[in-house]
Amino acid sequence: MATAKGKKTRVSDGVARERLLKSATLLFTRKGYAGATVREIVAAAGVTKPVLYYYFRNKEGIYLELMRGGFSRFDSLLEESLSVRGSAADRLTRLCTQVFSLFLDHIDVARVMYAIYYGPPQGAPFIDFDAYHRNLQDVVRGLVREGIRKGEFGKGNVDDMMWAILGALNVAMESRLCQPGDAVDQDGLGRVLKIIYRGIAPAGKRDPRGSDVRGKGGRK
Amino acid sequence: MATAKGKKTRVSDGVARERLLKSATLLFTRKGYAGATVREIVAAAGVTKPVLYYYFRNKEGIYLELMRGGFSRFDSLLEESLSVRGSAADRLTRLCTQVFSLFLDHIDVARVMYAIYYGPPQGAPFIDFDAYHRNLQDVVRGLVREGIRKGEFGKGNVDDMMWAILGALNVAMESRLCQPGDAVDQDGLGRVLKIIYRGIAPAGKRDPRGSDVRGKGGRK
């Protein structure tokens, strides 16, 4: 990230950039993409307009950078989950836990995404949120399928299992967005997933409740 | 509403009113609450401004009427579910099915609600969506508790079970909002709920109807 030449600057490289990203997130959240003005964003960041244009080209640029930051990490998680080894349940839990963790770490950016996705048109550049949603679905579906193939899960409708799992992840995230007080945390998500694994276990092989409550995977 | 003809109405009572509600829903969905002008709404409904004023007083009035329409039915469902008899699972499924049905019947109003809830401030009158969400949580939690008390569900964290069930309902609704093509339908929701009932069944006992989690879709 730092410039190769190590040129001296008034503030160290990227500080203003980070401040801008932060203030843009805050203001996009509070007033929407259209409602947040470049003036407010730079004022809140304690810099002047040209600084924003220097780093991000324009208002759309800083918005896209926000989105890209979140989604690139998300893509990494999906990719990583394909190479990780372990039981299907462990891999699913790992994936959900990591996605949830990413969500919690950037919940303010997530709010902006939700507002753009569900909210009215605001002139923001198009982001194909549905594609990311489908990617997650595909990965989860693949892991479920593998679990069935290995006999870890019972035979049944793969999509039903996928929806049950995504429902757990989804409700955890949205409970955070909606009621930060009484919401689902990482452990809660892990426990809800356990309920689902038990529900999709093969007919004869249901392990007793709470036989493995750890979220990091039973054996490693 | 006043069916008495105190005023001169050119169309039969309620027709213009319904047309206004429909066009307002459409325009609130497309352009947001703030973006939809009274002019457009009445034009789309084929009536004149005074007609809107007569039925709804103003833009806020027609918006509140939309919200009230959805939520009053929702409240009825919650209330009704308290008096219905049957197993906890049946009552939970019945409640979720009915809520989902209500959602599907008024999915365009639901879109407006989502946009207001998650979207940026648009100057719309405040609606306490969180309260409705909490109400649903409370009813589901109560039904889960009863299921545990009657031995239908195993002992365990009541909230975890509640979140699993709400996750299923939630993901069904949002899959409809997001990807109308490949979404969850009533049967799908029922099957996902079965998975969860199995997952929260008492340790030794298998839910008779949940013994087959296979849906008609099979593997996809």
Place this chain on the structure above:
DNA sequence: GTCTATATTGAGATAGAC
């Protein structure tokens, strides 16, 4: 009263000095 032309504002964006 309503309409239209003009003024004003406030938005995003840029040039060039340092």
Place this chain on the structure above:
DNA sequence: GTCTATCTCAATATAGAC
């Protein structure tokens, strides 16, 4: 990299003709 100063443009507001 950052600043001061400025530009363009569209929406809004207003004034004055009709």
